[in-house]
Amino acid sequence: MPTDHLSSTLSALADPTRRAILARLALGETTVSELARPFEMSLPAVSKHLKVLEHAHLIERGREAQWRPCRLAPAPLKEVASWVEQYRRLWEERFVRLDVYLKEIQKGQSDDTDK
Amino acid sequence: MPTDHLSSTLSALADPTRRAILARLALGETTVSELARPFEMSLPAVSKHLKVLEHAHLIERGREAQWRPCRLAPAPLKEVASWVEQYRRLWEERFVRLDVYLKEIQKGQSDDTDK
DNA sequence: TATGTATTAAACCGATAAGTTAATTAACCG
């Protein structure tokens, strides 16, 4: 049960409703009801999604009268970006050629390739 | 099951064991047993993780005698990267604002410069 | 004070995730 930061961030992002909420918040701070409006689900459901996002530190919340305005807190996305970045060269074309090359020499030598 | 592609990719990545498996595969193709070795969990558990990664198209698998070699298929990470990229401006702006703020209080106060 | 509005909490439900052990398939080797 992954308690690490990156896992909870990715887990929070792995839901289209929550990503849509973040997209809305990228346009600016707003209320829970306003966030819930586009979705065909109950308000408590949206409230739970917001709690997940808050727990992942992807949003922050304030208090103004009876409203709890939500705003984006995109810092954790930086962590995701740098994690993904580790693999960038692997999907870029240079690597594809390297991969083909490695497969060739791997096929060529049939002796024990340990590790 | 979140049916959209990005959700299943992020969901597959939201587990430290699976990310460790990808990190190992970034070093090169290898077998299931070899992938399982560092983890304190049963082989079927690792096999399930691999199935999740395969279903998310993050790995591909071959057949060589009794081995099922796994290799990285990093294409979906590109999708993650470009999704995250949408928000880069937001966290950079925040950083800029924080930077400005820090410079201001730095100017205001004489010195309380930690880090 | 009473009432309406915004939001969350509580209790519940069905589906899925993540792990286990035990059994099964598949291929190699003696």
Next chain:
DNA sequence: CGGTTAATTAACTTATCGGTTTAATACATA
């Protein structure tokens, strides 16, 4: 063939997820 190794499948448990409905909380205002 029989035994060993590699890996998956099956069956099961437990926990978490995503949603519901109903109830409670917090605040504003008439």
